[in-house]
Amino acid sequence: MSVFADYAPWYDLLYRDKDYAGEVDFVEARLRDHGIAAGKLLDLGCGTGVHAIEFARRGWDVAGVDLSADMIASANARAAQAGLEIPFRQGDACEAGAETGFDAVVSLFHVASYQNDRDRLEALFRTAHAALKPGGVFFFDYWYGGAVLAQGVETRVKVIEQPPLRLTRIAQSEHDEQKATVRVNYTLFCEDTERSTIRRVDETHRMRYWFPFEVEASLRTSGFEPAGSYAWLSGAAPNTKDWAAYSIARKAAQP
Ligand SMILES: C[S@@+](CC[C@H](N)C(=O)[O-])C[C@H]1O[C@@H](n2cnc3c(N)ncnc32)[C@H](O)[C@@H]1O
Numbered sequence: 001m002s003v004f005a006d007y008a009p010w011y012d013l014l015y016r017d018k019d020y021a022g023e024v025d026f027v028e029a030r031l032r033d034h035g036i037a038a039g040k041l042l043d044l045g046c047g048t049g050v051h052a053i054e055f056a057r058r059g060w061d062v063a064g065v066d067l068s069a070d071m072i073a074s075a076n077a078r079a080a081q082a083g084l085e086i087p088f089r090q091g092d093a094c095e096a097g098a099e100t101g102f103d104a105v106v107s108l109f110h111v112a113s114y115q116n117d118r119d120r121l122e123a124l125f126r127t128a129h130a131a132l133k134p135g136g137v138f139f140f141d142y143w144y145g146g147a148v149l150a151q152g153v154e155t156r157v158k159v160i161e162q163p164p165l166r167l168t169r170i171a172q173s174e175h176d177e178q179k180a181t182v183r184v185n186y187t188l189f190c191e192d193t194e195r196s197t198i199r200r201v202d203e204t205h206r207m208r209y210w211f212p213f214e215v216e217a218s219l220r221t222s223g224f225e226p227a228g229s230y231a232w233l234s235g236a237a238p239n240t241k242d243w244a245a246y247s248i249a250r251k252a253a254q255p
Pocket of ligand 1: 044045046047048049050051065066067068071091092093094107108109110111114115
């Protein structure tokens with residue numbers, strides 16, 4: 001079973017409280033800091049398309065790629081509902097795509113941590129690099145190693161009620177310090193409280209946590225000029241309190 005296949009229909013409900021518009025405000029501001037205020041934007045690992053659609057509503061000319069056919073189906077349905085034509089395609093962002101001429105590439109909500117080794121990470125970076133115009137900017141986030149090691153992993157339970165649905169997600173994590181990975185075993189119980197039905201979904205997501213020094217070395221290997229790494233949604237250095245970090249990189253203006 002592929003990751004996100006059974007999880008996809010429940011994804012938007014699980015993250016309904018995530019402030020996608022606020023995140024797009026933040027990413028737009030960081031892109032503006034680096035001279036990119038409008039134009040073509042590619043979302044690698046776009047999922048159900050929520051960031052991509054928010055960017056499109058703000059005037060960006062957006063395209064999206066995701067590994068999961070189910071997530072892409074949700075993204076297409078969401079775009080159609082919003083009356084937007086966004087080319088979303090199913091594909092592996094670690095393989096070269098046809099996308100070129102973009103002003104900005106984003107890869108949001110830990111897509112870089114779904115790439116479990118340096119080869120995959122660099123393959124993702126090469127796709128972003130090939131898609132950008134000279135001078136274009138890449139913005140992405142990932143699990144920050146310092147925070148994962150300091151905070152440790154634990155079993156977490158999340159319950160979401162949207163009558164008649166009730167969703168209970170149990171996340172059990174196994175940490176492999178040698179490989180710098182965490183296997184997150186998700187069990188979802190999806191209840192319809194009116195019909196008294198319950199469905200169980202199991203998925204394992206393997207996450208690689210990264211340190212900015214290795215991310216920045218891989219960016220250089222992939223042709224980028226790193227332009228800074230920070231704690232998520234801030235201008236502060238990555239720190240043990242913030243699970244996620246983001247990095248910004250630029251494609252050289254002169255090839
Ligand atoms: C946590 S979700 C984030 C989705 C979306 N960016 C968001 O913010 O809601 C991670 C996404 O990355 C996608 N993904 C992971 N590895 C990928 C790859 N190599 N190529 C394309 N998509 C990938 C998954 O299918 C999933 O949709």
